[in-house]
Amino acid sequence: MEQDMGDIESQTNYKETLEETSEILHNGKRPVILKFDDVVYKIKAKKGGLFKKNIEVEEKTILKGVTGIVQPGEMLAMLGPSGSGKTTLLTALGGRLGGKLYGSITYNEKPFSNVIKRNTGFVTQDDVLYPHLTVTETLVFTALLRLPNSVTKEEKVTHAKNVIDQLGLTKCKDSIVGSAYLRGVSGGERKRVSIGQELLINPSLLFLDEPTSGLDSTTAQRIVSTLWDLARGGRTIVMTIHQPSSRLYYMFHKVLLLAEGNVLYFGKGSEAIEHFTNIGYAPAMAMNPSDFLLDLANGIYTDDTNHDHTIDKQKLISAFKNNYDEQSKPEHREINDSDTSQGRFQETGSGKWPTSWSEQFFVLLRRDVKERKYESFSGLRIAQVLVVALMSGLLWYKSDMSHLQDQIGLLFFVTGFWGFFPLFQAIFTFPQELMMLEKERSSGMYRLSAYFISRMVADLPMELVLPTIFLLITYFMAGLKATVINFFQTLFSLLLNVLVSQGLGLALGAVVLDQKSATTLASVIMLCFLLAGGFYVQNVPKFIVWVKYVSVSYYTYQLFIGSQYHSGDTYPCSSGQCLIDEFPPIKQIGIDLNGLGFAALALVIMLIGYRLIAYCALMRIGVTKKLA
Structure with missing residues (x-):
């Protein structure tokens, strides 16, 4: 008690x-009258196998002339069996459906717009x-x-x-x-x-797709009661619901019953049984109205003898159309003829965002850091880096100038490892977040630029800590030049390599958006970059020499070489001491300042360029959805 x-x-x-x-x-919001007239939705389905020359394109109609109206203060429930078109209709009414959509959907006699989206x-x-x-x-x-x-x-x-x-x-x-x-x-x-x-x-207008799915009856009742309170306060509520209890059913002001894209009933929920009784389909026993309606939508009718009979759904469709044409058109005329200025959205400021760009950026940054830190600093990822760092340090332990080829091999290994590692971490970023991005962007929550830049900034400390730890372990164990300048030159080259490789991963993930395909493509590209990186092949044929000039590995390897060796340095050789400039692998790469400066500039351009490609690809997704 x-x-x-x-x-x-x-x-x-x-x-x-x-x-x-x-x-x-x-403040500043207005009630919404949602009207949809003769809504038809078609999709194209391809027939035929991969190796068939003639692939047939079949046009399938999902919604077949759906009509209805929901006013402020009303809650509409859309019922129907699986595949009846409930979710498709809800998505269309919410302004989120692309493809061949016909008919009329208006919000206070106006088409869908940004101001409606944000309400x-x-x-x-x-x-x-x-x-x-x-x-x-x-x-x-x-x-x-x-x-x-x-x-x-x-x-x-x-x-x-x-x-x-x-x-x-x-x-x-x-x-x-x-x-x-x-x-x-x-x-x-x-x-x-x-x-x-x-x-x-x-919200002035609220759409819900199966809001009570997976909930117990008490929780479902609590949620629908909350929605009923919102509707009573002047909101317009539209939901799909699979099989509501009778207690929930009688809370709905209106019910729309769908079967294979056709409307079998639209009107007050309390009058649905009476409608079907008038056309010869009365429930044989006291039962949940929604169960009775779903049976009819599935083409099943149970008579007084408790036997199931298959019914002609076309008869139900025709009966509803005749009844709706007689009774519902006056309601439409009344709304069209009445003064609805009190229910119209004010278009003033319709292009404004709810918050400023800086607010969006900082909130998204805080959220990204909280969410991403668990993945970036996962125990498995840290262990992976530490094990490779220790193994590298041990294999190249105290390597000196007498083992110059070994030192160069270490530098190229670091180039390859920190090319692949951040690439494959970043490639999953946008494919995994695509649903979240579409959901939040479709509601007008933030600008794409605020989201994108916050992701880049949030990733910076997390993506740069692990390579720094890696280098601190490997660098001194391997006996590379233990001076401050040489170490920080190497660290700068490594971090630049990480950021460029990460940018390439972001770009591939955003362009392809399929994790398996993007991973395969990334593997091929990075292997090509490594092969042209200047370590495996010094004398590259002229017809394919261009590959090294787009290779991240080539420029990073060149910076690594320049961070350790300088013109005039010597190394032990068969004739005593030889100039390091003449060592064949180094001579081929080059360690002059102009070449190193060009390599750094090329990586900076790639760092910016790959991210711009990723951003444009994400913009393209939004544009495609709008044009669809």
Whole structure:
């Protein structure tokens, strides 16, 4: 009893806080009338095998003339069996669907725009979250990025904590979210965190794809009750839901029943049974209305004798169209003819972001550091670097000028190892974060430039610490020149190599976006760079000599040679002491200052160039999605 009273008190306190915060957040926002008329969506599916000359392209229709309207204060639930088109329709209504989309979708009689996007929340079926962040960190970072500057930082944090309380996440607020490979909160709690991210902005229009999936009935009831409260406050709520309980069903103001892309029913949830009863399909027993509707959508009807019969779904489709044409068109005319100026978005400032570029950058930087530090400084990665460093130091232990070829071999090995290592670490960055980037960018959370630069800055200390430790171990064990200038020249060359290789990995990952393909391509490119690096082959044929001038390994190896050996130095040879300039491998590479300066400049250009390629590739993804 005390616990129940505590829950009621917590619920009451939250609603009071929600009303206060909503008043701040809702300033300048307007209710949304969502209307969709005769929405048709088609995709092209290819038929034929890899080696067939004639590949047929079949056009498949996913949505077949779906029509409906949702007004402020209403919550629409879209029901239907798997493959009926629920998620496709929800994605189309949320302005996130590319391809051949026909018909009309309007928001207060206007098409989708940036101002609508930033007043819209969209909860995907798959929970796209950073696994190493806690529940509180996840929601606070989202609040700091998505809530406008008119709300102070303290109010944003408070609002995030209120959402945590409302969604029943208090007990796990300090637990990491986790993933399929990292133990964290439960699946139901992850779903509530995803919903909480969208509730933070107090959206005028909220879309949810299976928000109760994987949740127990009590938690599902709590979430839908929260959504009902939001709708009652003037929000427009649209969701897909698989099989709601009868308690949830009667909370929906409207229900849309889909079957194979066709509408079988659209209207008040309380009138659905009456509609099907009027056309000869009455439930034979007292049952959950959603179960009855899903049976009909699957083409099954259970009669009084408890026998299942297959029904003609085309009859249901025709019956609905006739009924909807008679009853629903006046509602459309009334909205079209009425003055909806109170419900229109103000286009003033529609191009503005919720926060400034600098705020986005610093919040993303803090989030990136918190999330990435676990991967960058994982025990396995540190052990890998330490073992290779110690093994290299032992194999080349106290190597001196009498073993000049061995020293050169060590320098080239370091070139290759710290070319491959950061390359394959960076190549997975954007493919792994693509879903997160698409989710956050589609909601207008931040600029792409703020995200990209924060990732580059966040990676700097983490990517440069391990190679520095590696060199500190290997350099002095191997007996390389133990002077401050020589050491720091070598360190500078190594770090520059790491950053360029990392940039190449980022570019390949962003351009290809398929981890397996990107890894294969990276292996081929880096092996070509190593072969042309100047160690294995000194006399490269003229027709292929150009490869070394685009090789990261070639320029890094040249800088390593220049950091250890200078013109005029000598080394022991058969005739006594020989000039180091005449040692064949070094003579071929060259250690003059002009050559070293050009090598450093070439690497700096690559460092910037590869990152620009990565950024343009990410921009292309956004453009493609908009044009699709």
